[in-house]
Amino acid sequence: MTEPNRQGEVWVFAEQEDGALHDVTLELCGKARELADRLGVRAGAVLPGAGVGPLAKRLIAQGIDNVYLVDHPRLANYQTLPYANALVTLIERHRPQIVVVGATAIGRDMAPRVASTLRSGLTADCTDLDIADVTDPKAGVDHKNLLLQIRPAFGGNIIATIVNYDQWPQMATVREGVMPLKPASNGHAGKIIEEKIDIDDTQMALKLIQRHIEPRKVNLKGARVIVSGGGGIGSKDNFKLLYDLAGAIGGAVGASRAAVDSGLIDKEHQIGQTGTTVRPALYIAVGISGAVQHRAGMEESAKIIAINTDRDAPIFSVAHYGIVGDFKQVIPMMIKAIKEKTR
Amino acid sequence: MPYDSIVCVKQVPDTANITAEAMKEDGTVNRGALPTVFNPEDLHALEAALALRDEYGGTVTVLSMGPPKAGDVLRDSLFRGADRAILLTDRRAAASDTLATSYILAQAIKTIGRYDLVFCGRQAIDGDTAQVGPQCAEKLGIPQITYLQEVIGVHDRSIRVRRNIGRGWEIVDGRLPLLITVLDSANRPRPQGARRVMRMKRAKVPAEVAAEVKAAMPNATDEQRAAETDRRVAALRQSGLLIEQWDLDRIGADLQRCGLAGSPTKVHRIQAIVLTKEGYTEIAPTEAGVGQMIHELVVDRTWG
Numbered sequence: 343m344t345e346p347n348r349q350g351e352v353w354v355f356a357e358q359e360d361g362a363l364h365d366v367t368l369e370l371c372g373k374a375r376e377l378a379d380r381l382g383v384r385a386g387a388v389l390p391g392a393g394v395g396p397l398a399k400r401l402i403a404q405g406i407d408n409v410y411l412v413d414h415p416r417l418a419n420y421q422t423l424p425y426a427n428a429l430v431t432l433i434e435r436h437r438p439q440i441v442v443v444g445a446t447a448i449g450r451d452m453a454p455r456v457a458s459t460l461r462s463g464l465t466a467d468c469t470d471l472d473i474a475d476v477t478d479p480k481a482g483v484d485h486k487n488l489l490l491q492i493r494p495a496f497g498g499n500i501i502a503t504i505v506n507y508d509q510w511p512q513m514a515t516v517r518e519g520v521m522p523l524k525p526a527s528n529g530h531a532g533k534i535i536e537e538k539i540d541i542d543d544t545q546m547a548l549k550l551i552q553r554h555i556e557p558r559k560v561n562l563k564g565a566r567v568i569v570s571g572g573g574g575i576g577s578k579d580n581f582k583l584l585y586d587l588a589g590a591i592g593g594a595v596g597a598s599r600a601a602v603d604s605g606l607i608d609k610e611h612q613i614g615q616t617g618t619t620v621r622p623a624l625y626i627a628v629g630i631s632g633a634v635q636h637r638a639g640m641e642e643s644a645k646i647i648a649i650n651t652d653r654d655a656p657i658f659s660v661a662h663y664g665i666v667g668d669f670k671q672v673i674p675m676m677i678k679a680i681k682e683k684t685r
Numbered sequence: 686m687p688y689d690s691i692v693c694v695k696q697v698p699d700t701a702n703i704t705a706e707a708m709k710e711d712g713t714v715n716r717g718a719l720p721t722v723f724n725p726e727d728l729h730a731l732e733a734a735l736a737l738r739d740e741y742g743g744t745v746t747v748l749s750m751g752p753p754k755a756g757d758v759l760r761d762s763l764f765r766g767a768d769r770a771i772l773l774t775d776r777r778a779a780a781s782d783t784l785a786t787s788y789i790l791a792q793a794i795k796t797i798g799r800y801d802l803v804f805c806g807r808q809a810i811d812g813d814t815a816q817v818g819p820q821c822a823e824k825l826g827i828p829q830i831t832y833l834q835e836v837i838g839v840h841d842r843s844i845r846v847r848r849n850i851g852r853g854w855e856i857v858d859g860r861l862p863l864l865i866t867v868l869d870s871a872n873r874p875r876p877q878g879a880r881r882v883m884r885m886k887r888a889k890v891p892a893e894v895a896a897e898v899k900a901a902m903p904n905a906t907d908e909q910r911a912a913e914t915d916r917r918v919a920a921l922r923q924s925g926l927l928i929e930q931w932d933l934d935r936i937g938a939d940l941q942r943c944g945l946a947g948s949p950t951k952v953h954r955i956q957a958i959v960l961t962k963e964g965y966t967e968i969a970p971t972e973a974g975v976g977q978m979i980h981e982l983v984v985d986r987t988w989g
């Protein structure tokens with residue numbers, strides 16, 4: 343159990359694969375910078391891997407002060423034990439006050455193992471992080487500058503704010519796409535600190551036989567405009583209208599779970615709590631009721647247009663423009679208007 | 686070669702339709718107010734263990750931590766083919782976060798003693814954390830394989846599996862003992878066996894028997910009730926229908942690591958999601974209306 347270290351840094355676990363940093367890591371660097379500034383401490387990143395040194399510069403450009411580089415041939419492919427062990431060793435060595443990890447397949451595999459070893463708290467799948475003073479109502483004790491770990495709970499019906507008074511580091515995993523990606527800056531100065539760790543045979547418990555990675559086909563996160571269809575679209579044929587609209591604006595096509603479950607479109611396109619979280623400049627929700635699990639993945643969009651025949655559909659509560667009507671009529675009108683404007 | 690498995694299962698509130706009324710003042714969940722289900726991915730964990738036993742021999746022990754009512758998921762597990770079921774129930778375990786829960790489960794698993802594999806569902810639908818499995822593996826000091834998609838085979842105490850890694854999959858080999866977390870796409874859980882249901886439908890944990898006696902003998906003294914409970918428990922044990930019930934003392938748990946005391950994460954605030962009707966610009970579903978909206982979006986540089 344680790345005592346609070348109020349001078350401790352704010353750390354990001356830098357996830358990389360095949361020589362590239364994961365998007366969520368870059369997003370988290372911006373958040374770590376912001377939290378560190380508010381606490382008046384440095385922002386750090388732990389970068390484990392084999393031959394990953396060149397990635398350190400990018401972390402610094404995203405606002406990191408200290409990159410802790412753990413370069414070891416046994417870290418070439420992600421494996422739970424050596425990675426978790428590297429992070430535990432560095433946390434014990436440098437005692438950061440906050441450690442954030444992307445809530446990816448890797449992050450959700452590793453972070454609980456690390457928190458368990460340190461016997462510190464861990465909050466999964468946060469959608470927001472903040473700093474505030476908190477009073478422990480039971481003990482009547484005030485705690486200064488705690489990390490507020492904000493996440494949906496209970497299938498998204500509730501937003502919970504979790505804190506960790508004194509079993510530090512304060513650890514959280516954060517979903518991809520919920521923190522805005524800050525622009526990189528070459529002006530920021532940072533240090534690269536090479537760390538030595540031991541990885542013995544017992545940590546190499548699993549043997550990788552084969553790995554297969556699907557190329558990313560849909561790029562929802564990179565899209566400036568997303569046209570998203572729901573259960574109201576009704577048929578694959580009708581979905582073509584959405585592709586036409588997306589084509590006219592230069593956008594990507596998303597979907598609600600109802601559309602995915604009824605086989606109208608691939609799961610890859612799903613937006614929401616169990617799909618991708620997006621924040622495009624424009625989100626067009628077509629025939630989507632706006633269940634909380636869906637809204638969780640899109641309500642941060644800069645502009646939202648909702649098209650729905652049901653005036654009372656909850657999607658309108660997050661919309662900037664609402665069109666009560668049948669998409670089969672409305673979408674052709676939109677395509678026509680766009681073609682006229684952009685001619 | 687036979688393999689012994691332990692499966693951790695959880696009874697969860699059905700989160701598909703929850704309101705804020707189900708929350709207590711302190712931010713924890715008033716589980717009593719909600720319908721409950723077998724946590725979906727835990728059913729797939731159970732199936733993975735049963736399938737392994739069917740192929741290689743061995744035993745399947747199901748372990749659940751929860752209130753007496755969680756006897757439901759243990760009975761369900763027995764109906765589907767589990768060999769042994771244990772309920773860990775103790776008021777002092779209430780309000781445990783994932784760290785405390787994994788400590789308690791690991792203590793119970795150590796008390797069970799012999800095992801080759803521990804199976805958990807990837808995550809529970811009430812918390813969606815996916816933390817208890819890996820934390821339990823750490824407490825047991827064994828490796829973990831998360832997101833199981835398929836067991837390819839076990840040979841000479843080495844298991845080969847395919848696991849889902851988000852954008853793809855990988856095949857890994859690991860030596861037993863191991864902890865594995867299972868996805869819902871890994872298999873199709875078998876239904877309850879009709880004959881097993883007939884044989885075991887009266888199976889209960891002692892806490893359930895006590896509750897039953899209390900309801901049946903509203904005017905009896907505590908001693909009378911205790912005597913009747915003992916009698917019924919003995920009868921169930923006799924016919925092999927008593928589901929084991931353990932408490933924190935039985936597993937030698939350090940109480941400082943259980944319940945609220947053992948939970949570093951504290952709920953600071955809970956907000957029910959309310960729809961904020963901020964108001965939006967309503968656009969008429971006409972060419973003029975739609976044209977105006979597109980014009981505004983071009984003017985404010987939303988695109989273009």
Ligand SMILES: Cc1cc2nc3c(=O)[nH]c(=O)nc-3n(C[C@H](O)[C@H](O)[C@H](O)COP(=O)(O)OP(=O)(O)OC[C@H]3O[C@@H](n4cnc5c(N)ncnc54)[C@H](O)[C@@H]3O)c2cc1C
Nearest residue numbers: 572573574598599600614615616617629631635636651669
């Ligand atoms: C644990 C959990 C996780 C979940 N995760 C997700 C997730 O990640 N993403 C997600 O989207 N959902 C998720 N869901 C499901 C979610 O609760 C809803 O069921 C789902 O979002 C409903 O999709 P929908 O609004 O498209 O469909 P429906 O509820 O079927 O709504 C269809 C809408 O279309 C409208 N409509 C019908 N015809 C027309 C027409 N001709 N023109 C215009 N409008 C029309 C209707 O008025 C209605 O509002 C999750 C649920 C759970 C329990």
